[in-house]
Amino acid sequence: MTTTDEVSLPSLPSVYRSRAGVELKEFFRQREAVVFTLMLPVLLLVVFGAVLNFDLGDGVTFTQYFMAGIIAAGILGASLQNMAISIATERSDGTLKGLAGTPMPRSAYFVGKVVQVLAVTAAIIAILVLIGVVFYGIDLPPGADWLTFAWVTVLGSASCTLLGIAVSSLARNGRSASATVTPFALLLQFISGVFFQFSEIPSWMQTVAALFPLKWMAQGLRSVFLPDSLAASEPAGSWELGRVALVLIVWCLIGLLLCVRTFRWQDRDSR
């Protein structure tokens, strides 16, 4: 009998910690990822805030409206785009296969990714809110709205993370994942009320946008950043928070199902 039979495997929390450290370093040390995922929303906020600072009525500026949208887009970037591209890259370059050959519990890989998404999301939100407050006079939401902020962020982030993991399995490598997911995310942002007021968008586009999580995330966050008087100008005439929660939960379930069914630790040619 070898010594490994007597020594127990490392505890789950210790491996989770190790993986979380790996994932945080992998993200924050990669300049392209940081610029693309973290700085792009910030730049867009700065540019849009300076250029499109017009009044929407009730003393609400477009920048306030855009604040909700760009946070939703930031969450989308940190979760869906980030996961789809990074996991596709790690699958095609053999990182995933290497991990699958170790005794690392497989859950640890996903725990590491979730920690990465949460850290990046928190960083994006903190920077965006800070810029909004300091440069564009955005009022921080009142007490109860923080709760809405929290659950919209968590549900939106969870559904998009799961979708990102699922989408990664469709791509051949990181580059092709980026080439597919980036235009899709951009398109979604245009029709989901990030760059334009959602009520100004043709209704058929609204219908398409309503199939995906981003529209609902932006809507939920608008309820946080805009006064309730503006709910009347939403297409439904209200913030529809119940429906926001429902759609995001459904997307979480769909994403989870897709992940379980499609996740691969190796390239397609290996069986």
Place this chain on the structure above:
Amino acid sequence: MRAATLLVPTTEELEPGCPSAGRPGQFSRKICPVPVACSCAQREGGDCVLVQKDSLLPRARKLAADPGRQPPDADAAISIRGLAKRYGDFVAVDGLDLDIRRGEIFALLGPNGAGKTTTVEICEGYRSRDAGEVLVLGEDPAAAGRRWKAQLGIVLQSGAGESQLTVRELVRAQASYYPAPRDPDEVLELVGLTEKAGVRGKSLSGGQRRRLDVALGIVGRPTLLFLDEPTTGFDPEARRQFWSLIRSLRELGTTMLLTTHYLDEAEALADRVGVITRGRLVEVAVPSSLGGRETAPAVVSWTEDGARRSEATAAPTALVRDLAGRFPGEVPDLAVTRPTLEDVYLRMIGEPS
């Protein structure tokens, strides 16, 4: 005495030309725990002494046709019986039998597409198999768990990906998955990456990255290490350094299964070599006797009356002595050559040499 520590004359060793038959000193007097294997040898009070290859061949063929006769050996590092794997219409592995003892370095040689990587990846638990039995460290890779994986070290052909982590961070992270890892800094010393410990994985050169792959493969203190074409793309000096690394791992008692294209690598490192072609193992032998190399006729050549002459002979010494008598001084341009490992190998895999 346990069978695991001993050489068992299996069908692979005996089948094509039986290299061991002509060399009683090489394989004889091993206790043979498998009665079937003993029937192809002379029994001497529990010991097996291999005899003439002619009498062995029919028996070996019969065994190969019925791989179910010997069960896989649970005490071996790797024991494979009748392994088969196909991808669509392509038969990658076609009834392969193999035993690798604990503590040995075994090299699997073969051309591209012969089934080397498929066989190795089935043993590592990466791929499923269509037929046959496989035991790796006594367990079926298709069903084994984390505790089994903790005993393996795997250096994949593809290697690990680019990383933003430093070499030391990568080795430490890898160590955190194992129950009794080696000290990461000692591992870096062993593979010669101490000076690169603070460099990010993505910034390493090809040879350094391969050494990092090996560091990641051995940091978990594996009982069995898989090395899939570890030195492809190395310059000659890097290969020599790598070989000495493998030898020092052998000193530590690690069993290794190595696949390679390079015959000199197999000859330099391996205790035994298996040649695989078209999904079948065509021979298993110690490198020096592969393909009956050591008993093959030598070719003696010299220059006489202005013409180059050569003669193939089983007794080159006698011929040289004879030549020495015919010439007053030096025999002009005298050379005695035997088939190189490469000659033997190319003949085995059916390529013109």
